[in-house]
Amino acid sequence: xxxxxxxxxxxxxLLEGKMSNSDIDIVKELCESGRCDYKTANxxxxxxxxxxxxxxxxxxxxxxxxxxxxxxxxxxxxxxNKGDLHKEIGHxxxxxxxxxxxxDLDENIIEIDERNHIIKMGDYLHYAxxxxxxxxxx
Numbered sequence: 001x002x003x004x005x006x007x008x009x010x011x012x013x014l015l016e017g018k019m020s021n022s023d024i025d026i027v028k029e030l031c032e033s034g035r036c037d038y039k040t041a042n043x044x045x046x047x048x049x050x051x052x053x054x055x056x057x058x059x060x061x062x063x064x065x066x067x068x069x070x071x072x073x074x075x076x077x078x079x080x081n082k083g084d085l086h087k088e089i090g091h092x093x094x095x096x097x098x099x100x101x102x103x104d105l106d107e108n109i110i111e112i113d114e115r116n117h118i119i120k121m122g123d124y125l126h127y128a129x130x131x132x133x134x135x136x137x138x
Contacts, residue, residue: 051099058092 044052065085074082099105 047102048104051095051102051104055092055095055099058088058095061088062092064088 042049062085065081065088068076069081069085072079072081074080096105096110100107100110
């Protein structure tokens with residue numbers, strides 16, 4: 001079986017609508033088989049870029065849930081904003097786990113930064129209950 005190859009400018013050509021039908025077929029074949037290994041202009045694989053975009057999307061949804069709570073409280077007119085926050089944080093954590101499993105992120109570095117942030121938060125929060133308990137977990 002021949003190994004598919006693709007024009008290095010294929011992504012730009014695809015976006016501009018200039019890619020040949022044969023190159024489009026090769027891209028489809030590579031991507032459907034999980035072998036899309038050409039990099040984009042930002043030196044990211046399409047799979048890396050997709051995971052980064054998904055992380056940004058989920059982080060934005062956490063922000064939306066937080067802003068609803070800031071405006072309306074945890075429960076407003078029978079709507080459970082706190083439940084939405086739990087859901088969106090769960091989605092964010094799922095993408096972080098996916099990125100760790102893919103090798104995009106290092107779980108050890110994340111844990112070190114988490115502990116360091118817990119220590120620093122005490123200097124800036126006005127209502128910093130239970131930070132000592134968090135710090136002792138590590």
